[in-house]
Amino acid sequence: MRHIYVHVPFCARRCSYCDFAIAVRKVVPADRYVAAVTRELETRKQNGEWDSEPLETLYFGGGTPSLLPPGHLADLIATITRSAHPLIRPSAEITFEANPDDVTPEAARIWVAAGVNRVSLGSQSFDPAVLAWMHRTHDAEAVPRAVQVLRDAGIPSLSLDFIFGLPTELNASFERDLEKAVALGPDHLSIYGLSVEARTPLARWISRGATTALSDERYADEFLLAHDRLTAFGYRHYEVSNYALPGRESRHNSAYWLERDYAGLGPAAHSMRRGVRSWNFAQWTAYERAAKGGSDPTEAREKLSERERRLERLYLGLRTDRGVAKAPWWTIERSREDLWTREGWLETTGDQYRLTARGWLRLDDLVASLTTSADGG
Numbered sequence: 001m002r003h004i005y006v007h008v009p010f011c012a013r014r015c016s017y018c019d020f021a022i023a024v025r026k027v028v029p030a031d032r033y034v035a036a037v038t039r040e041l042e043t044r045k046q047n048g049e050w051d052s053e054p055l056e057t058l059y060f061g062g063g064t065p066s067l068l069p070p071g072h073l074a075d076l077i078a079t080i081t082r083s084a085h086p087l088i089r090p091s092a093e094i095t096f097e098a099n100p101d102d103v104t105p106e107a108a109r110i111w112v113a114a115g116v117n118r119v120s121l122g123s124q125s126f127d128p129a130v131l132a133w134m135h136r137t138h139d140a141e142a143v144p145r146a147v148q149v150l151r152d153a154g155i156p157s158l159s160l161d162f163i164f165g166l167p168t169e170l171n172a173s174f175e176r177d178l179e180k181a182v183a184l185g186p187d188h189l190s191i192y193g194l195s196v197e198a199r200t201p202l203a204r205w206i207s208r209g210a211t212t213a214l215s216d217e218r219y220a221d222e223f224l225l226a227h228d229r230l231t232a233f234g235y236r237h238y239e240v241s242n243y244a245l246p247g248r249e250s251r252h253n254s255a256y257w258l259e260r261d262y263a264g265l266g267p268a269a270h271s272m273r274r275g276v277r278s279w280n281f282a283q284w285t286a287y288e289r290a291a292k293g294g295s296d297p298t299e300a301r302e303k304l305s306e307r308e309r310r311l312e313r314l315y316l317g318l319r320t321d322r323g324v325a326k327a328p329w330w331t332i333e334r335s336r337e338d339l340w341t342r343e344g345w346l347e348t349t350g351d352q353y354r355l356t357a358r359g360w361l362r363l364d365d366l367v368a369s370l371t372t373s374a375d376g377g
């Protein structure tokens with residue numbers, strides 16, 4: 001497999017907006033986790049699901065991967081890269097998601113020695129009141145401190161995550177967050193709009209009126225503010241939620257958007273192989289039980305039809321600034337194409353359609369209308 005994702009499900013507590021498949025643990029069962037993922041890898045190799053290809057990207061996401069003791073992460077990287085054949089390419093991208101308060105000089109030294117060359121920091125905000133509202137475990141000073149520690153340790157590529165579109169009563173200044181973020185000079189920024197997911201503390205707060213519902217207008221204003229500010233600073237807005245300095249795009253996430261096959265290890269991890277999508281048991285306990293016993297921890301598989309693959313190609317392509325090529329199996333109604341072009345939502349260069357930042361605000365509407373167009377494809 002050229003692209004491998006490893007899901008580390010543990011978090012110290014649940015953030016107020018999060019509905020991810022996580023396991024809240026005061027003490028991370030690191031030995032058991034590494035043993036279970038190692039066993040899953042062996043099972044997949046025995047089942048012939050592990051193609052021998054040079055590994056190009058390895059991504060540890062979560063959850064909170066940085067809650068794993070650094071030595072356990074190093075063991076896991078060694079196990080996975082040993083299983084890649086031929087040996088991992090020297091240029092492989094190894095990304096690790098970290099919470100700022102887990103970044104220490106000693107941990108960073110071990111991460112670098114293990115091969116980690118890209119760290120994505122879950123920063124989210126520089127406002128102490130917002131971080132407390134989000135139930136984050138780090139304080140506002142932790143982000144610049146972590147950036148410095150990672151740079152001193154020799155991590156060559158840093159990404160910072162931020163959230164916009166917060167409820168008005170928080171009086172948060174996203175503009176100030178952007179300024180502070182840019183001042184740290186990250187190679188990459190992921191900027192996500194807050195969304196209300198069922199069964200989260202945020203959804204409960206809104207339903208009982210303790211927090212105002214989110215405003216579409218504020219969402220749009222801040223999305224465009226990020227686009228204008230970050231592109232002015234030389235960042236390429238290369239995907240709806242992602243910005244990079246030239247050459248610093250996430251190669252792992254780009255593989256998803258380019259429809260490459262990938263393998264997922266760990267609870268809730270998804271895989272895509274030869275048109276078949278599969279996903280593991282999301283609950284840590286169910287996953288561990290299956291993996292430890294040598295069973296396949298896959299919960300379900302689905303083979304995508306040709307039509308589903310085409311629609312996915314359209315959707316993924318339109319999320320990126322490269323757009324999608326015209327093809328006989330999909331069309332945009334002429335009047336709609338004219339309207340979008342006039343409004344500055346869509347640009348056409350030769351055979352290539354791409355959405356502008358304003359167009360990305362209407363991505364779902366657009367894809368819904370293309371769905372109809374692709375029905376006969």
Ligand code: SF4
Binds near residue numbers: 018122
């Ligand atoms: S750290 Fe990330 S995965 Fe964990 S609860 Fe918070 S948002 Fe969810």
